[in-house]
Amino acid sequence: xxxxxxxxxxxxxxxxxxxxxxxxxxxxxxxxxxxxxxxxxxxxxxxxxxxxxxxxxxxxxxxxxxxxxxxxxxxxxxxxxxxxxxxxxxxxxxxxxxxxxxxxxxxxxxxxxxxxxxxxxxxxxxxxxxxxxxxxxxxxxxxxxxxxxxxxxxxxxxxxxxxxxxxxxxxxxxxxxxxxxxxxxxxxxxxxxxxxxxxxxxxxxxxxxxxxxxxxxxxxxxxxxxxxxxxxxxxxxxxxxxxxxxx
Ligand code: 13P
Numbered sequence: 001x002x003x004x005x006x007x008x009x010x011x012x013x014x015x016x017x018x019x020x021x022x023x024x025x026x027x028x029x030x031x032x033x034x035x036x037x038x039x040x041x042x043x044x045x046x047x048x049x050x051x052x053x054x055x056x057x058x059x060x061x062x063x064x065x066x067x068x069x070x071x072x073x074x075x076x077x078x079x080x081x082x083x084x085x086x087x088x089x090x091x092x093x094x095x096x097x098x099x100x101x102x103x104x105x106x107x108x109x110x111x112x113x114x115x116x117x118x119x120x121x122x123x124x125x126x127x128x129x130x131x132x133x134x135x136x137x138x139x140x141x142x143x144x145x146x147x148x149x150x151x152x153x154x155x156x157x158x159x160x161x162x163x164x165x166x167x168x169x170x171x172x173x174x175x176x177x178x179x180x181x182x183x184x185x186x187x188x189x190x191x192x193x194x195x196x197x198x199x200x201x202x203x204x205x206x207x208x209x210x211x212x213x214x215x216x217x218x219x220x221x222x223x224x225x226x227x228x229x230x231x232x233x234x235x236x237x238x239x240x241x242x243x244x245x246x247x
Contacts, residue, residue: 002202005159005225006245007039007120008232009060009088009206019046023053025235033246036225040232041088044074051083058086058120061094064107076115086118088227090146092165102145109146113154120159120204120227121146123186127166135164136185143189152194160186160203161227167207169229176220179205183222211237214244 039056050057063073090105112119123142125135190198206227232238
């Protein structure tokens with residue numbers, strides 16, 4: 001059985017005192033659920049502090065090169081050296097705002113796999129692509145280029161997050177039939193590319209997941225969990241998602 005994952009992507013939010021407040025509330029709640037994995041992707045300045053809590057802590061970004069003159073960037077080896085456990089690659093905000101293209105994303109995937117470092121590969125279409133019926137082809141091309149040299153033997157490093165751009169931060173999540181269609185498509189693609197081990201790769205959904213819609217979204221059998229932005233910034237709210245995932 002695939003493990004379920006609930007991942008908080010804090011993006012560029014929360015100050016140091018707010019992180020401490022979040023942790024205070026977090027520690028007062030019961031997160032014991034052996035079948036589920038909780039992950040936090042904070043701004044990099046908080047990584048070390050959060051790692052010390054024993055949580056699965058991941059980075060929001062990593063650079064494709066291993067070391068050197070890349071001011072402002074962080075290397076896989078640096079993340080590993082402070083026990084960060086995974087990283088997001090290909091988030092639509094990195095693709096759109098920071099102009100990360102398929103080639104760079106593929107290079108990041110290779111760097112992570114080369115270092116044995118787990119990653120969540122994000123994919124998803126813009127609203128125009130969906131309206132033109134191009135959403136499946138678009139996601140396929142994102143995955144194809146990112147995973148071009150991916151060795152199936154390293155499947156345990158890979159998690160996919162389907163995050164339609166139009167659903168991110170909009171308050172309007174994708175419908176369950178839209179998510180089911182895409183997740184089934186992604187699963188088929190992975191099976192074609194990687195073989196039967198594809199069934200062990202978790203596929204998450206992301207885009208306006210909140211306490212109102214979580215139960216419905218998590219009732220989709222193809223949804224192995226969620227990558228959550230806004231609703232993860234409040235530990236109490238995030239805990240409701242955790243409970244919805246275990247229901
Ligand atoms: P929201 O949950 O705020 O829509 O963000 C989703 C996301 O981009 C997670 O990576």
